[in-house]
Amino acid sequence: MAGLLEIADDEFSALREALKKYESEVPAKIAADPAGVDLDLLSLRASYSSSSALAALDKSIASIANAELRDGTSDTLERALNRLLYVGIRTVSELDSAALDNHELASQFAKVWLEGKSYQHLxxxxxxxYLAYVLMAARQDKGQFVQYLDAFNIGGAEARNKMADRALAAFSEIQQSLGGEGAA
Structure with a gap:
């Protein structure tokens, strides 16, 4: 039994070392080939350091909400990662492109969505x-939007149909006002 525990401990140590090595290599991999870096928790975290488009989107929305931007917890970033994967963003390059291409659309969407609400911190x-919201709304499929809300337990179950209607209407109105750009 002691031998098995020792083997398990060695394997755990090797995994921990491999994870540390990967974590230290991610920023360089992103800089060299963002299309070759799969989106995971470590690459998402590193993207906030290297992606001006991603950081700019956060800053824009915090400014719209007149809120201070604070570091996200691991849980916050894990939820963000899961939302991005759900909408089909799989690599750091895809994330950078989506954040850049949809900056104005997501910012304007947040402005409409946050109207009348107050936050000290985001x-x-x-x-x-909000990027995931506009990418889902761009599909113009209420059923898919409701499924997204269900998957992430956003809003009360009875309110999700209305939320989807509101999101689709806001998206269409904003996209028209911007001349149809973004969320392609």
């Missing part, structure tokens, strides 16, 4: 929340 990752 977490890093708030941009991914």
């Amino acid at each position: 977490s890093v990752g708030i941009g991914t929340f």
Whole structure:
């Protein structure tokens, strides 16, 4: 039994070392080939350091909400990662492109969505929340939008249909006002 525990401990140590090595290599991999870096928690965290588009989207939304932007917890970033994966963003390059291409659309969407609400603080990752909303709304499929809300337990179950209607209407109105750009 002691031998098995020792083997398990050695394996755990090797995994921990491999994870540390990967974590230290991610920023360089992103700089060299963002299309070759799969989106995971470590690459998302590193993207906030290297991606001006992603950080700019967060800052824009925090400014719209007149809120201070604070570091996101691991849970916050994990939820952001899951939302991004859900909408089909799989690599750091895809994330950078989506944040850049949809900056104005997501910012304007947040402005409409946050109207009448007050926040002192928003977490890093708030941009991914609204980016995912506009990417889902761009599909113009209420059923898919409701499924998205269900998957992430956003809003009360009875309110999700209305939220989807509101999101689709806001998206269409904003996209028209911007001349149809973004969320392609």
